[in-house]
Amino acid sequence: xxxxxxIQHFINAxxxxxxxxxxxxxxxxxxxxxxxxxxAHGDIFMLGAYFVYxxxxxxxxxxxxxxxxAIAGATLCxxxxxxxxxxxxxxxxxxxxxxxxIGVSFFLENLATVVFTGMPRAVVQPxxxxxxxxVRGIRLIPLGLMVPVISFLLVAGLLWIVYRTKPGLGMxxxxxxxxxxxxxxxxxxxxxxxxxxxxxxxxxxxxIMWALRYPRVEPFMGVFPGVKAFIAAVFxxxxxxxxxxxxxxxxxxxxxxxxxxFPTLSGYxxxxxxxxxxxxxxxxxxxxxxxxxxxxx
Amino acid sequence: xxxxMNRKTRNFILNCLALAALVAFLLWAPGNLDRYxxxxxxxxxxxxxxxxxxxxxxxxTGMFSLGHAGxxxxxxxxxxxxxxxxxxxxxxxxLEPIAPxxxxxxxxxxxxxxxxxxxxxxxxxxIALPVLRLGGDYxxxxxxxxxxxxxxxxxxxxxxTNGSLGLKGIPAHTDIWMSYGCLVAVLIFMIRLMNxxxxxxxxxxxxxxxxxxxxxxxxxxxxxxxxxxxSFGGGLGxxxxxNLITAIxxxxxxxxxxxxxxxxxxxxxxxxxxxxxIGSVLITxxxxxxxxxxxxxxxxxxxxxxxxxxxxxIFSMLLIAVIIFRREGIMGTREFSWDWFFPKKxxxxxxxxxxxxxxxxxDAG
Amino acid sequence: MNASxxxxxxxxxxRIRELTLRFGGLIAVNNLSIDVAGGSIVGLIGPNGAxxxxxxxxxxxxxxxxxxxxxxxxxxxxxxxxHRVCMAGVSRTFQNIRLFQNETVLQNVMIGSxxxxxxxxxxxxxxxxxxxxxxxxxxxxxxxxxLLERLGLAEQADARASSLPYGAQRxxxxxxxxxxxxxxxxxxxxxxxxxxxxxxxxxxxIRRLRDEFALTILLIEHDMKVVMGVCEHIQVMDRxxxxxxxxxxxxxxxxxxxxxxxxxxxxxxxxEAGNGVGGFKAGDFKKEEIAHAGx
Numbered sequence: 001x002x003x004x005x006x007i008q009h010f011i012n013a014x015x016x017x018x019x020x021x022x023x024x025x026x027x028x029x030x031x032x033x034x035x036x037x038x039x040a041h042g043d044i045f046m047l048g049a050y051f052v053y054x055x056x057x058x059x060x061x062x063x064x065x066x067x068x069x070a071i072a073g074a075t076l077c078x079x080x081x082x083x084x085x086x087x088x089x090x091x092x093x094x095x096x097x098x099x100x101x102i103g104v105s106f107f108l109e110n111l112a113t114v115v116f117t118g119m120p121r122a123v124v125q126p127x128x129x130x131x132x133x134x135v136r137g138i139r140l141i142p143l144g145l146m147v148p149v150i151s152f153l154l155v156a157g158l159l160w161i162v163y164r165t166k167p168g169l170g171m172x173x174x175x176x177x178x179x180x181x182x183x184x185x186x187x188x189x190x191x192x193x194x195x196x197x198x199x200x201x202x203x204x205x206x207x208i209m210w211a212l213r214y215p216r217v218e219p220f221m222g223v224f225p226g227v228k229a230f231i232a233a234v235f236x237x238x239x240x241x242x243x244x245x246x247x248x249x250x251x252x253x254x255x256x257x258x259x260x261x262f263p264t265l266s267g268y269x270x271x272x273x274x275x276x277x278x279x280x281x282x283x284x285x286x287x288x289x290x291x292x293x294x295x296x297x
Numbered sequence: 298x299x300x301x302m303n304r305k306t307r308n309f310i311l312n313c314l315a316l317a318a319l320v321a322f323l324l325w326a327p328g329n330l331d332r333y334x335x336x337x338x339x340x341x342x343x344x345x346x347x348x349x350x351x352x353x354x355x356x357x358t359g360m361f362s363l364g365h366a367g368x369x370x371x372x373x374x375x376x377x378x379x380x381x382x383x384x385x386x387x388x389x390x391x392l393e394p395i396a397p398x399x400x401x402x403x404x405x406x407x408x409x410x411x412x413x414x415x416x417x418x419x420x421x422x423x424i425a426l427p428v429l430r431l432g433g434d435y436x437x438x439x440x441x442x443x444x445x446x447x448x449x450x451x452x453x454x455x456x457x458t459n460g461s462l463g464l465k466g467i468p469a470h471t472d473i474w475m476s477y478g479c480l481v482a483v484l485i486f487m488i489r490l491m492n493x494x495x496x497x498x499x500x501x502x503x504x505x506x507x508x509x510x511x512x513x514x515x516x517x518x519x520x521x522x523x524x525x526x527x528s529f530g531g532g533l534g535x536x537x538x539x540n541l542i543t544a545i546x547x548x549x550x551x552x553x554x555x556x557x558x559x560x561x562x563x564x565x566x567x568x569x570x571x572x573x574x575i576g577s578v579l580i581t582x583x584x585x586x587x588x589x590x591x592x593x594x595x596x597x598x599x600x601x602x603x604x605x606x607x608x609x610x611i612f613s614m615l616l617i618a619v620i621i622f623r624r625e626g627i628m629g630t631r632e633f634s635w636d637w638f639f640p641k642k643x644x645x646x647x648x649x650x651x652x653x654x655x656x657x658x659x660d661a662g
Numbered sequence: 663m664n665a666s667x668x669x670x671x672x673x674x675x676x677r678i679r680e681l682t683l684r685f686g687g688l689i690a691v692n693n694l695s696i697d698v699a700g701g702s703i704v705g706l707i708g709p710n711g712a713x714x715x716x717x718x719x720x721x722x723x724x725x726x727x728x729x730x731x732x733x734x735x736x737x738x739x740x741x742x743x744x745h746r747v748c749m750a751g752v753s754r755t756f757q758n759i760r761l762f763q764n765e766t767v768l769q770n771v772m773i774g775s776x777x778x779x780x781x782x783x784x785x786x787x788x789x790x791x792x793x794x795x796x797x798x799x800x801x802x803x804x805x806x807x808x809l810l811e812r813l814g815l816a817e818q819a820d821a822r823a824s825s826l827p828y829g830a831q832r833x834x835x836x837x838x839x840x841x842x843x844x845x846x847x848x849x850x851x852x853x854x855x856x857x858x859x860x861x862x863x864x865x866x867x868i869r870r871l872r873d874e875f876a877l878t879i880l881l882i883e884h885d886m887k888v889v890m891g892v893c894e895h896i897q898v899m900d901r902x903x904x905x906x907x908x909x910x911x912x913x914x915x916x917x918x919x920x921x922x923x924x925x926x927x928x929x930x931x932x933x934e935a936g937n938g939v940g941g942f943k944a945g946d947f948k949k950e951e952i953a954h955a956g957x
Contacts (some may be wrong), residue, residue, distance in 0.1 A: 037434045088621045095361055098434060099563055100620045106556055107613035113606030219606075223552075227445075230438060267453040274442030281435060282427050486787060494772050494802055495783035501762045501773045508760040511722060513748030513777025513842050522783075630764065 004137050009260045015144045015213070017252020018151035022206035023229035024236065024244035025158065026199025032239035033175045033195055035094055039101040040081050041203055042226015043108035046219065048074040048204025049123070049211035050116055056124040063126045071204045077108075078200025079193055087189065090178075105226075112219035120218035123211045130212070147209050154202060155245050162241065167194055175239065228273040235280050237288050246288060251276065304636075311635045316481070323473050335473065336541065337585050342476035343537045345577035346483050348561035349570065350530020355559075356567035356630075357491060358523040359503030360429065361437040363555050367444030368531025369538065370451060370550035371420055372413035374458060376536030377467045377545060378402065379409035385466055389459055396456040406470040410479075410536050417532020418525050420447075425524040429517065441552065451547045463546025464539075471541040479537060483530060487570050490526075499523055500568070553609070557584065560616050566628030575627055587611055675700040675878050676721075676846060681730035683713075683720060690716045692902035694730070698846075698895075703872055703879045705893035707886075707913075709923055712899040714882045715757055718848050722754050723747040734846065748777055753844035755835045757851050757882075763824040767815055767834055770823050771806040774841025806841060812874070813837045828855050833867075840875060847871070849881040853888045865891045890914070898922065 023045055030038045051073045055066030085104045089097040129146070132139040162168040170191040173181040182188045210225060211217050232251045236243025251273055259266050326338060347365065354362045378386075378399060386395050404412065428439040451458045458464075490496055501509040502516050502523075509516050539545045557580060565576025587608040593600065619626065674697035683691040691713045698704050706714050719725045721732050723744040732739040739747055753774075762770050779802060781795025789796035810816045813833050818826060823834060832852060839847060852868070853861040865888060872879050883889045889896065889910070896913045898906040900922035906913055913919055 035434075037438065085617055085621070092624060094434075096620050096624050098361065098437065099559065100617055102556060102559065103613050103616035103620060106553070107610060107617065110606045110609035110613060114604055114610055118605060227438070227441065231442070234435070234438070268449055271446045271449045274439075274446045277442050278427055278439055281431055281439060285431065285435070489787045490783065493783065493786040494776055494779060494799060495786065497765060497769045497773045498776050500765055500769075504762045504764055505760050507724070507744075508756070508762065509773070510724075510744035511748060511754055511756075511760075512774050512838065513745045514773075515743075515745045 005260075007138055009256055011138075011140070011144050013253045013256035014249070015147045015252070016256060017249035018148040018245070019206045019210055019213075019248070020225065020229045020232045020251050021245040021248025022151050022154065022202045023225060024233040024248045025155070025241055026203045027230045028233040028236070028238055028241060028244040029171070029195050029199050031233065033171055033178070033192065034086070034097070036086065036097050037101060037230060038081075038086075038196075038199075039098075039105040039226070040085075040108055041199065042222035042224075042229070043105050043112070044074050044078050044081070044200045044222070045203040045207035045210070045225060046112060046217070046222035047077055047108065048207035049217045049221065050112065051204070052208050052211065053121060053123050053217050057121075063124060067205075067208055070208060071201050074204030074207070075197050075200045078196045078203075081108075082193055082196040087192075109219050109223070116217075116219060118219055120216045123215050123217055125212055125215050143209070143212055150205075150209075151245070154205075155241060158198065158202075158241055161198070167191055171195055224270055228270075231273045231277040234277060235288065237286055240288075243288055307639075308635045319477065319481075323477055326473060337581065339471060339473055339476045339541050340585075341578050341581045342473070342480040343471070343534050343541065344558070344561060344581045345480055345574045346476075346530060346537070347534035347558050348565065348573035348577050349483055349487055350527045350534065351558050352562045352565075352567065352570070352573045353487065353490075353499075353530065354524055354527035356562055356569070356573075357496070357503065358499045358520060360520060360524060361434065362440040362524070362527075363437045363552070363559075364424070364440030364444040365531045365558050366550040366552060366554040367440075367447040368417040368421060368528045369535030369554065370444075370447055370547070371417040372532030372535030373539035373545045373550075374451065374464070375416040375532070376406075376409040376413040377464045377539050378457075379404040379412060380406060380468060380470070380540070381464065381466070389462070389465060390455070392460060392462065393455040395459075399457060406468075406540070410533060413536035414529040414533040417535070418529035421528020421531070422521065422525040425521045425528075429520045429524060441555075444550070444552070444555065448547050448550055451550075458547075461547055463544060463549075465544045467539055467543045467545070469540060469543050471537045476537055476541070479533065483533075484570065484574070491570065503568075556616075557612075560612070562626075563616070564619055564626050566626035566630060568630040569626070569628035569632055571631070571633040572626055572628035579627075583615075584608065584612065672699045672701065674698060675735050676880070677731075677733040678717070678721070679731045679733070681717070681720060681732065682728050683716060683725055684728045689902050691720065691727075694899070694902070694904050696897055696904065696907075698878060698880055700878050701872070701876070702894050703868060703881070703892055705889045705896040706880060706882050706899065707884070707889055707896060708899035708905075711901070712922075713902040714899055715850060717899070718754060718850055718882065721747070721848065722752060745777070748842055748844075751843070751845035752848065753839035753842045753846070754848035755832070755839055755850055755852065757854065759831050759835055761823040761831060761835055761838070763822070765823055766820050767810065767823055767826065768803070768806055768819040770834060770838050771809055771841045772802055774838040775802045775806060777842050809837050809841060813840075829860055832856075836871070840871075844877065846878045846880070847875075849879060849883075851882055851884060853883055853885040856885075858887075861885050861888050864888060868892050 023041065026041050026044075027038060030036055030041070048070050051070030052063075052066045055061045055069050056063055061069070081104050085100045086097055089100055129143045130141060132141050134140070160168075162171055170181070170186050170188075171194075173184070173186060174188060174191060178188060206225075207222065210221070228251060229248065232247035233244045234247070235250060236245070236247030254272055254276060255269060258272060259269060326335060330338070347369065351362070351365050354360050354365075379402060381389075382403065383400050386400055424440070424443045428436055428443070431439060452461050454460075491499070498509070498514055498519060501512065502514065502519050506516050509519075535550075542549075561576035561580045562573055563576075564580060565572030565574070590607040590611070591603045591605055593603045676696070676698040678694060678696040681691055681694040682689065694713075694717065696706075696717075706717065708714055716725065720727050721739065723739065723742050723746065726741055730740075734750055734752055737750055739750060739752070742750070762773060765773070779798060781792065781798045785792035785795035786799055789799075807816065807819060810819055813836070815830060815834055815837060818830065823831065826834060832855075836847075836849070836852070849868070853864050856864060868879060868881070869892060871877060881889075881893070893910060896906075896908065896910055897904060898913060898916070898919050905922055906916045906919050908916070
């Protein structure tokens with residue numbers, strides 16, 4: 001493999017990895033405070049991509065406006081999911097919320113099939129994002145460079161919110177003990193809603209960029225990125241935001257590089273993440289940056 | 298004691314009557330129902346078997362597994378590959394030739410069913426060893442991952458599985474005698490298993506792992522065992538399904554398949570054998586009935602096009618509604634009993650022999 | 663009066679040697695050595711957070727000690743998983759009752775018998791092929807019923823464990839532990855949440871248990887009446903260390919024990935307590951008891 005090829009793959013992996021990371025953050029934040037795998041997260045990602053598609057193709061809005069509207073729309077959907085399907089189950093056994101999450105995910109996927117039809121659709125690609133810039137024999141696509149940069153800025157912003165603001169303090173408190181936090185007079189439901197909103201916004205953004213990469217949207221596009229991003233979150237240590245980003249990047253590199261070096265494995269691409277998951281869980285169930293939770297006897 | 302004996306005799310007679318009624322129905326059905334209805338009746342039995350096996354893993358032993366579609370796939374493929382003739386196989390594998398050892402491998406249907414179950418159980422055991430060390434939700438994701446890996450393997454291992462083309466022309470061995478015969482066998486198995494002390498142990502592992510370990514139960518081994526038995530059921534159900542539909546391909550065994558089984562178990566009641574059977578009847582008929590919304594309807598000159606996907610939208614809304622408004626499902630953890638139909642004369646204790654001196658039970662009447 | 667009181671049985675059955683358990687930087691148990699004589703009833707007491715329950719968790723295999731060993735009747739328990747400890751003949755109850763809440767009272771006890779059950783699950787699927795296994799299954803049911811009768815729970819055999827009143831739940835937890843046929847029983851605060859009359863009955867109950875089931879009993883308890891009333895020997899822990907070891911009389915008179923319980927105000931409290939029965943007044947431990955009952 002030539003150096004140029006390697007750099008090309010490297011940038012590619014960085015882009016894919018940061019998208020996984022962006023989705024993984026939503027999983028990790030919700031899991032961190034509610035101990036719930038939000039199966040619907042991957043579908044919020046899908047909705048984000050679809051909303052841009054509709055804004056630009058059907059309503060002929062400028063791309064930038066479409067993105068803003070899509071993020072707002074997906075955030076609203078995330079809030080609704082929490083309000084309708086999860087909040088009534090806060091005091092129920094955790095497994096009930098998990099089944100509800102599966103139901104919501106299934107619902108959103110099929111609703112998208114009903115509303116948008118199952119046909120994959122091509123999305124609008126703003127030329128300034130997609131036009132390759134040749135640099136010493138390497139074709140750099142602005143989108144490919146933008147994705148990691150935006151992701152890292154967002155992670156920094158998120159860390160600031162979680163560690164430097166009052167709602168962030170609330171989030172951290174809930175992750176320790178939701179009942180005590182409630183007793184302290186913190187509006188737990190609002191903080192949880194904020195968590196869902198932040199996570200959904202990031203997922204929608206990831207969905208939009210994902211759709212630009214491939215460039216199409218379809219109702220089940222969120223399933224695999226969603227599950228893989230969860231695996232990335234587990235890899236990084238569930239509950240840790242930097243961990244989610246690192247996990248996402250690691251997964252991106254594993255997927256891109258193994259196919260780059262062993263092209264015959266390309267049929268098994270989607271299996272890597274799961275193999276990785278089983279290995280992590282065996283070797284270090286708490287992930288890279290996670291903490292061990294022990295049951296009190 | 299006499300009271301107890303009478304009750305046992307009565308229940309035995311009633312069980313025999315119920316079985317006779319089932320046999321009568323099975324004799325009547327093939328001549329009087331169309332193929333579509335027969336297929337649904339078959340599906341009810343197969344889904345009940347699958348639901349029961351998932352319930353053993355999830356409802357009774359408390360392991361949140363999302364891998365059942367994977368076990369079904371193993372069962373369906375193993376059974377079909379054993380039944381298909383060499384000629385059929387040669388004509389079907391067009392992309393790549395079939396693995397030579399597989400070409401002439403052949404077995405009768407019943408043997409293929411058992412092989413299907415055993416193969417699924419073997420894979421279940423294999424995956425259980427690493428993933429059952431995990432608790433709760435991680436287990437769900439890991440088993441889901443396992444099912445997906447399996448599906449990807451089926452797509453890619455063309456010499457063994459014919460890849461994404463799948464297998465066609467599987468003889469339709471699954472008739473209602475076969476599916477209900479298997480269901481009765483599975484039901485007897487489950488009832489005996491859960492009524493014995495081992496059933497108590499499974500529930501103990503589900504309810505309080507720490508207390509169970511203190512009671513000398515090797516919880517890990519018990520879980521692996523229950524998971525393996527449940528996988529056997531998944532393989533058996535998958536094999537029956539393949540022989541009913543006569544064509545299988547990897548897309549049949551996507552996560553949606555596991556979700557419908559999960560729905561059966563949750564609606565029926567986690568941990569209830571009766572519940573899984575009721576759940577299967579309800580969900581199977583409902584899923585078929587909901588096909589109406591996806592088919593185009595023409596009333597006079599008005600033509601309403603079908604809405605693809607609507608069936609699953611309603612289905613998933615129902616799942617959410619059940620979990621929010623009636624978490625325990627229809628049965629909770631309760632089981633059907635003939636005693637429901639008879640007024641209680643005495644307070645019954647489920648012990649085979651009470652001390653002779655203990656007359657309190659009789660006095661209480 | 664009983665075989666368990668003979669000199670032979672008085673040899674130590676449980677030997678804890680130089681046991682240390684660290685959680686990160688925290689030392690929960692510090693170089694603890696305890697012998698428990700066969701057939702005796704021994705109390706393990708100490709202020710909250712002294713590490714008593716941790717010692718139980720080490721003995722029963724839930725925690726692996728950082729250093730030291732636990733030996734039961736010549737067998738090393740150190741490092742054995744909990745179910746193997748149970749097989750070796752050691753059973754326990756929990757501070758915050760851990761019954762199988764969804765199961766019936768009878769089922770709870772039957773689950774305890776499982777560890778001694780020889781018939782396998784598949785044999786019981788086809789009882790007509792394996793009559794011995796079927797007979798054993800019936801015997802387990804009958805024995806469980808008899809055990810419930812002896813502990814006064816037979817009437818509630820078919821009730822869900824969670825529906826029992828608190829005191830009965832504690833007794834059921836003991837019944838369940840007895841079903842594993844232990845030689846050694848660890849009771850974690852058996853009197854917690856009981857009123858004075860109930861704890862009075864508990865004294866006789868514990869003695870009866872020891873005699874009728876030929877047990878050695880180690881118990882953690884905050885209710886000093888129970889401890890002084892039933893224990894033949896008492897070990898006192900404070901902050902992971904064994905600070906005293908002796909007969910109830912010796913413990914009552916031990917200034918270190920009083921200090922551990924009462925902290926800085928030890929001298930005055932000690933004086934005051936000196937006027938009480940045998941150095942302790944029930945009132946001295948009120949706070950502890952209340953704190954616990956609330957939890």
